[in-house]
Amino acid sequence: MSFRNKLPHFLVKKLGISNKEVMELLIAKRIKVNGKVTSANVAIEPEDEVMLDNTIIQASKEFKYIAFYKPAGIETTLNEDIADSLKSLLPFEGIFPVGRLDKASEGLMLLTDDGRLYDKTLRKEFKTEKEYLVKVDKCIDSDFVENMQNGITIMGKKTLPCKVHIESDFWFKIILVQGLNRQIRRMCYKLGYEVKVLKRIRMGGVSIDNLQVGAWRFIKKKDIFEH
Template sequence: MENPTTPSRERLNRFLARTGIGSRRTCDRLIQSGEVYVNDRPADHPGMRIDPERDRVTYGGRVVRPPDVCTYILMNKPRGFVVTVDDPQGRRTVMDLIDGVEARVYPVGRLDMDTGGLLILTDDGDLAHRLMHPRFGVEKTYLAEVRGRPTDGALDQLAKGVHLEDGPAAPARVRRRNPSAIEVTIHEGRNRQVRRMCEVVGHPVQTLERVAFGPLVGSGLDRGKWRHLESNEVKALKQAVDLGGGV
């Protein structure tokens, strides 16, 4: 009998999605229609667990396997957690929120301790490096609740690029969400950049959340929860940094 708690086991529908056959929902349909076999027997249900290293999975008469073993995770980071693998001060880190992951993943880029929202974790060093390298200009979008009501002039300043103590900020895309909330899209990754930009124009940030990272928009996750990225999401990230989109 399968032991669903065995760390090496994985849900069949997620395994198939990682091979690039289709989305998780598409893989569910293929399994339910009897087109997927595990060890030469029709798969029981989408949630059945397999050992990717030992079990033989076939679709359309061909063995299918993910083309690599990298792990890609999307988290809805809550405030109050440090974005690091290990904190010498003993504070809670985002790694405390992840369980059941055997791979040695690490966060891509930074989010301040008091900032929430989308965070990618992976063990794909090439992708992580490119996502944060200025040459690729991967955009990150933040929703900022600020003090006061920014004028159109203040938003224009942010859009054109303000001067920070470590040099001028590149122009940003800015959109008003309500009188005291703005959406800011930047492609740099400087420390506390959005907070410092808003401070310069006289509207300090009260709460800040990252709502998009490159092609990933929203997470569909509750605070503090995470999920593995679907194969199409990994492809989109790789295409954004000229890695060809293969998974």
């Protein structure tokens, strides 16, 4: 965690005082974070309330976290000039999608106004799983599964190892920790298969569950990383 996130740096910037003066405030227990006296080592996030004596230095900000079932045929954009956009289905302002689903695909999307969530969810080093249910145009065999799991070169790079489970002759589930452009479709195409249905059913700890097509529900940030 960068020192820029830590309480002393926050106080120096917010109050315009020296490090020495900040430490004096902390030693005197005049600083509270979320109602509690705390140490200098704590990290300050936008949702934290910070007080000096009885004065609020930073008010707590509440972020929205939304699970949404994107229908097939909807573009993953909030551009109002595009008729088939997310904007046409969602009643929220100031939110954005975390990751994409191509127009032909359907399923779970996460939406938020918390800009920090993007990196934590999509960068492969955080290993946030994305699970999909996929139907292809011909019978799946063991070679298909092995090749998909071990990685396939698309767009000049080999995909990371992933998990694949056969559901039936034409259906399989796949779990990825990366999200290259149209990755599953491109992987299948390289093996001679065409994707007929692609549905994302889970991102991290959030599953699509009983969401109906086009419906949404509020979730908690911690739910995303609990898996």
